[in-house]
Amino acid sequence: MKKPRSNFGMQGLRSEKEKYSIFSLARNAFTHHENWAQAWKSPEPKTEYDVIIIGGGGHGLATAYYLASQHGMKNVAVIDKGWLGGGNTGRNTTIIRSNYMWDESAGIYEHSLKLWEKLSQELNFNTMFSQRGVLTLAHSEHELKEMNRRVEAIRLNGIDSDVLNPAQIKKLVPIININPNLRYPVMGGFIQRRGGTARHDAVAWGYARAADNLGVDIIQNCEVTGFNIKNGKVAGVQTANGPIKAGKVGCVVAGHAGVLAGLAGFRLPIDSRPLQALVSEPIKPILDTVIMSNSVHMYVSQSDKGEMVFGAGADSYNSYAQKGSLNIIEGMLAAAVELFPVFSRLRMLRSWGGIVDTCPDASPIISKTPIDNLYFNCGWGTGGFKATPGSGHVFADLIARNEPNSITAPFTLNRFVDGYLIDEHGAAGVAH
Amino acid sequence: MLYIKCPWCGYRDDAEFHYGGEAHIKRPFDADSLSDEEFSEYLFQKSNTKGLTLERWVHTSGCRRWFNVLRNTVTNEIIEVYPSNQLPSSQAGKEYYKNNWRRKSAAESLTTRQVEK
Numbered sequence: 001m002k003k004p005r006s007n008f009g010m011q012g013l014r015s016e017k018e019k020y021s022i023f024s025l026a027r028n029a030f031t032h033h034e035n036w037a038q039a040w041k042s043p044e045p046k047t048e049y050d051v052i053i054i055g056g057g058g059h060g061l062a063t064a065y066y067l068a069s070q071h072g073m074k075n076v077a078v079i080d081k082g083w084l085g086g087g088n089t090g091r092n093t094t095i096i097r098s099n100y101m102w103d104e105s106a107g108i109y110e111h112s113l114k115l116w117e118k119l120s121q122e123l124n125f126n127t128m129f130s131q132r133g134v135l136t137l138a139h140s141e142h143e144l145k146e147m148n149r150r151v152e153a154i155r156l157n158g159i160d161s162d163v164l165n166p167a168q169i170k171k172l173v174p175i176i177n178i179n180p181n182l183r184y185p186v187m188g189g190f191i192q193r194r195g196g197t198a199r200h201d202a203v204a205w206g207y208a209r210a211a212d213n214l215g216v217d218i219i220q221n222c223e224v225t226g227f228n229i230k231n232g233k234v235a236g237v238q239t240a241n242g243p244i245k246a247g248k249v250g251c252v253v254a255g256h257a258g259v260l261a262g263l264a265g266f267r268l269p270i271d272s273r274p275l276q277a278l279v280s281e282p283i284k285p286i287l288d289t290v291i292m293s294n295s296v297h298m299y300v301s302q303s304d305k306g307e308m309v310f311g312a313g314a315d316s317y318n319s320y321a322q323k324g325s326l327n328i329i330e331g332m333l334a335a336a337v338e339l340f341p342v343f344s345r346l347r348m349l350r351s352w353g354g355i356v357d358t359c360p361d362a363s364p365i366i367s368k369t370p371i372d373n374l375y376f377n378c379g380w381g382t383g384g385f386k387a388t389p390g391s392g393h394v395f396a397d398l399i400a401r402n403e404p405n406s407i408t409a410p411f412t413l414n415r416f417v418d419g420y421l422i423d424e425h426g427a428a429g430v431a432h
Numbered sequence: 433m434l435y436i437k438c439p440w441c442g443y444r445d446d447a448e449f450h451y452g453g454e455a456h457i458k459r460p461f462d463a464d465s466l467s468d469e470e471f472s473e474y475l476f477q478k479s480n481t482k483g484l485t486l487e488r489w490v491h492t493s494g495c496r497r498w499f500n501v502l503r504n505t506v507t508n509e510i511i512e513v514y515p516s517n518q519l520p521s522s523q524a525g526k527e528y529y530k531n532n533w534r535r536k537s538a539a540e541s542l543t544t545r546q547v548e549k
């Protein structure tokens with residue numbers, strides 16, 4: 001597998017003129033910012049592509065970008081039924097970390113984190129990646145013990161991870177309430193200092209622009225409604241705008257994975273559930289670490305605009321309506337206010353939901369399928385944003401070589417037959 | 433929010449209930465005779481339908497009884513609520529039950545314990 005190379009932010013850009021920089025900013029200021037080149041074209045679909053990627057979320061766009069930049073495959077289209085990044089990519093709370101317990105997970109998430117660390121440079125697009133640290137809280141003796149055990153496993157994989165006691169947590173996060181009389185007291189926590197957040201839209205836009213520059217067609221508002229399959233091999237897709245032929249098809253549609261698998265004639269071990277988030281009115285900087293709690297299902301960070309971004313646990317029932325139940329939000333906010341009493345007077349601005357693709361072992365599927373040349377990348381559930389660069393990178397490798405590499409091999413669909421599950425429920429099932 | 437009509441307690445907010453997933457999954461009686469693929473199909477594969485679906489709920493904070501629901505997963509409309517040991521009686525529910533892939537699965541063909549009437 002080739003390592004992505006950094007060529008000073010010019011990857012995929014045809015000319016110096018298109019590069020975003022302080023100079024291009026100044027140049028465009030003269031014309032009142034009215035002459036910026038379009039970041040990507042919206043071409044009419046061709047009749048045939050070497051590879052079609054279904055789903056223009058971060059994962060799909062990243063896949064197309066790496067197909068073009070790493071594997072020289074440029075006759076590629078990304079097709080989305082809505083607008084680019086309008087799925088979970090544009091709805092998530094953007095927590096990025098790689099502190100998963102099992103070796104297989106460490107492999108994919110750490111691969112991804114390493115790519116994040118160079119992504120803005122590589123794409124010449126500010127993804128606003130901020131390694132502000134992700135602190136996960138423990139609220140019981142048992143949870144703390146389990147956390148210590150997990151931290152050792154994570155460290156053995158070379159991933160940074162430190163246990164903090166309540167006093168250290170209070171020092172790091174002055175607004176947190178560490179009163180031991182809380183219903184769920186802060187007993188300790190563990191931090192990954194290289195973890196953090198990024199701007200979700202920027203990730204989609206940055207990959208789209210770079211892929212477009214390498215010749216990838218990005219086709220929006222075009223739903224894939226079926227597959228053309230000949231002798232057990234995919235030959236193209238049916239879309240709302242007519243059929244398109246393809247040598248290979250990669251499907252990266254998150255909550256709709258089961259629907260697309262159904263169209264191709266097989267089933268997945270995936271349930272689609274609503275996951276909700278909300279943001280408050282913007283306030284002055286008050287929290288410069290991401291705080292997560294798996295036991296009270298509360299996640300919070302402060303955006304660069306000053307909004308507090310809250311995430312909750314997934315709703316319990318299957319749904320394709322991009323909204324969930326209010327009691328989930330109520331429960332999460334109750335926990336948030338107990339841990340951060342200062343939040344009690346915050347007004348919430350917006351809440352929304354996305355449909356997440358949850359797998360029984362809370363690990364993704366990056367795999368070949370029963371149909372030749374048709375590949376699926378799904379099952380990221382509540383926590384796939386952090387994996388966007390890594391997932392796209394290894395999925396492109398799988399599609400280009402028709403062979404899993406050492407990172408993707410464990411995430412095969414076949415693990416649900418041979419029983420080699422990657423059970424990350426403790427680490428990822430409810431957390432992001 | 434879902435507004436679910438418990439057959440015993442009437443309409444309640446879904447906060448009072450727990451979800452039990454897909455309804456009418458029958459445990460294969462003689463699981464040892466299934467291949468790994470067939471058992472995986474029973475254990476892991478999901479219908480996860482976009483549209484009408486048959487599912488189980490339990491009224492945890494109320495009467496604590498289980499029952500089945502026919503719901504549209506796109507609109508969240510609840511079309512039918514019926515006892516957990518019965519089959520749906522609405523036309524849409526009957527059709528969904530009949531056409532569901534599990535009826536033809538190897539696991540189900542091995543079930544000897546027939547609960548429905």
Ligand SMILES: Cc1cc2nc3c(=O)[nH]c(=O)nc-3n(C[C@H](O)[C@H](O)[C@H](O)COP(=O)(O)OP(=O)(O)OC[C@H]3O[C@@H](n4cnc5c(N)ncnc54)[C@H](O)[C@@H]3O)c2cc1C
Nearest residue numbers: 055057059081087088089092093095224354384385386432
């Ligand atoms: C509220 C919320 C909070 C989250 N918080 C975090 C977090 O903090 N950290 C984290 O790591 N992860 C988080 N996640 C999960 C993360 O958002 C997802 O795992 C990730 O963004 C999935 O990316 P994707 O590109 O695979 O999917 P998406 O961005 O959903 O893209 C899939 C695309 O497929 C398209 N599509 C679907 N069907 C079709 C069709 N038939 N034809 C054509 N196109 C189709 C959709 O329109 C969509 O644009 C969160 C998710 C939600 C909903």
Ligand SMILES: [Zn+2]
Nearest residue numbers: 438441491495
């Ligand atoms: Zn009841």
